[in-house]
């Protein structure tokens with residue numbers, strides 16, 4: 001039997017990148033997938049291709065979550081995947097000395113508020129069955145400081161912590177709703193495009209530099225993040241809640257500057 005058969009699974013930010021890979025992997029495991037995104041055109045094309053439904057959902061907008069709750073009052077799995085770096089419109093200062101309050105807030109509005117709203121919806125939509133799985137996409141950046149991306153790092157740290165609060169709250173409520181966070185390091189998706197230089201050679205060199213301290217020496221693939229999400233969504237993960245999963249080619253296992261390395 002497929003690992004996610006009979007499960008209704010909502011994925012945010014699923015039109016491309018990691019979310020797309022999760023949607024494809026869930027569909028391959030027999031799930032009833034609902035692709036959601038602000039990118040309606042690409043989201044609908046993907047949904048059609050994998051036999052999923054599409055709903056427009058801006059995770060920062062409360063009324064969009066209300067609409068989703070009306071369409072899907074009962075679900076089994078929610079992946080709060082959508083997130084932004086703050087560099088989507090081009091690279092602007094995001095260091096703790098020079099970042100503007102508006103740019104700081106814009107990142108938190110999507111990543112922090114959006115994940116809060118998602119978890120709130122997810123708990124209510126799983127309460128009827130008394131069970132389910134919420135998967136929050138944090139980052140390696142939620143576990144270490146990132147000088148050039150302070151709002152992103154702080155928002156991902158908030159997601160890491162909120163995941164544990166949600167897990168404990170659900171357990172306290174006697175609900176079998178599990179909540180876990182996933183922490184990828186560099187995964188090759190369109191998210192990186194504004195941060196890489198133009199030209200194939202310069203892009204390749206910049207990518208090499210980004211992963212030079214990664215023990216496995218390469219970027220990760222979206223499908224490698226999707227694989228852990230399949231596990232967490234499935235009943236195989238029935239005793240896993242409040243946990244965090246790093247998918248980082250080993251970078252958090254140690255320090256590049258460690259003696260004897």
Ligand SMILES: NC(=O)c1ccc[n+]([C@@H]2O[C@H](COP(=O)([O-])OP(=O)(O)OC[C@H]3O[C@@H](n4cnc5c(N)ncnc54)[C@H](O)[C@@H]3O)[C@@H](O)[C@H]2O)c1
Pocket residue numbers: 012013014015016017018019036037038039057058059060081082083084110114137138139140183184185186187188189190191192
């Ligand atoms: N790619 C990486 O290296 C990496 C590493 C760690 C964590 N992550 C996290 O993984 C998640 C997915 O990243 P990705 O690399 O696939 O990014 P991506 O930019 O390729 O895709 C993000 C998707 O989210 C959508 N989106 C943006 N704002 C939204 C909003 N307000 N509401 C709903 N959808 C919205 C976009 O339209 C897009 O389809 C993000 O939370 C990101 O922070 C990515």
